[in-house]
Amino acid sequence: MKLVKEIVWLLHKDGLLEWRSGYALGGILLYVLSTVYILYASFEKIEPSLWNALFWIVILFASVNAITKSFVQESGARQLYYYSLLSPISLILAKIIYNVGLLLVLSLLSWGAFTLFAENAVTDNGLFFLAIFLATLGFSITFTFISAISAKANNNSTLMAILCFPLIIPIIMTLINLSKMALDLKIKANIENDLYTLLGIDALLLGMTLVLYPFLWRD
Numbered sequence: 010m011k012l013v014k015e016i017v018w019l020l021h022k023d024g025l026l027e028w029r030s031g032y033a034l035g036g037i038l039l040y041v042l043s044t045v046y047i048l049y050a051s052f053e054k055i056e057p058s059l060w061n062a063l064f065w066i067v068i069l070f071a072s073v074n075a076i077t078k079s080f081v082q083e084s085g086a087r088q089l090y091y092y093s094l095l096s097p098i099s100l101i102l103a104k105i106i107y108n109v110g111l112l113l114v115l116s117l118l119s120w121g122a123f124t125l126f127a128e129n130a131v132t133d134n135g136l137f138f139l140a141i142f143l144a145t146l147g148f149s150i151t152f153t154f155i156s157a158i159s160a161k162a163n164n165n166s167t168l169m170a171i172l173c174f175p176l177i178i179p180i181i182m183t184l185i186n187l188s189k190m191a192l193d194l195k196i197k198a199n200i201e202n203d204l205y206t207l208l209g210i211d212a213l214l215l216g217m218t219l220v221l222y223p224f225l226w227r228d
Contacts, residue, residue, distance in 0.1 A: 012102075015095050019103030037075050041067060041119050049126035057130040057192045064123055065184060068144065071115050073173070076108050076152035080160035097226035098219060104153045105218070112145035130192050136200070137191035140184055143207045147180040150211060154218045157225055176214070183207045 044067055048055070055063065120141070123129070131137045155172045186203050189195035 012096065012099055015099035016103045016106065019095070019100060020107055023103070023107045037071055037115060038118065040074065041071050041115060042122055045119065045122040045126055052127075055127040055130075057194055058189075060123065060127060060130040061185070061188050061192055061194065064119065065144075065181065065188070067119055068112075068116055068141075069148070069177075069181070071119065072112050072145075072148040072152060075111055075115060076149065077156055077159070080104075080157045097223040100226070101153070101157070101218060101222045104157075105149050105215075108149040108153050109145050112149055113142065116141045116145055132193045133191040133197075137188060139204070140187040140191060140207075143204070143211060144180065144184050147207065147211045147214060148177070150214045150218055151176045151180070154214075154222065157222065161225060179210050180207065183210070 048063055048067075052059070120129075120131075120137075151173060155176075158172065183203050183206050186195065187200070187207070190197045190200060190203075
């Protein structure tokens with residue numbers, strides 16, 4: 010029960026901070042919309058296979074820009090204050106949950122922007138939405154934990170890029186298969202295997218984060 014109260018309090022705090030400094034979220038939304046419009050203006054017609062690749066590229070870079078600030082914006086004094094009040098599990102779970110919601114909103118807005126400017130190439134909306142949800146979950150877990158490591162290393166962006174790349178490759182490869190099926194670019198076979206694989210990757214990343222973050226927290 011204490012864990013839930015701490016997570017709710019942290020989510021409320023992050024929401025208030027985001028609302029008061031809305032320029033960060035506004036900048037990310039501007040990035041997404043302007044990128045999609047530039048892609049639309051650059052191609053006379055975006056084929057489904059190209060649509061699929063461009064969509065996930067936009068989501069990937071938007072996710073990095075949105076989550077890198079998770080721990081960077083926390084000052085040393087504030088982190089010490091959290092250390093005296095909260096458990097590390099509460100803090101990391103609250104950050105992950107908040108980032109999942111943020112990335113889900115950004116992903117749906119990106120989907121809407123692609124639909125507005127380049128038409129909707131998706132034929133199975135349910136499967137595509139499920140792929141988006143599992144993608145935001147995996148990206149949120151990975152980038153949140155790497156952001157915490159980067160913050161401990163004086164916000165070393167190079168370190169974050171090096172650590173993130175090998176971790177997100179399995180997620181990206183599985184997402185490509187699922188989204189190809191949702192766009193009818195590939196025969197819908199072994200959907201359950203791909204979904205279970207993606208769920209397994211997300212669960213493994215979450216487990217590793219919950220085990221390793223308390224050690225990072227005490228550093």
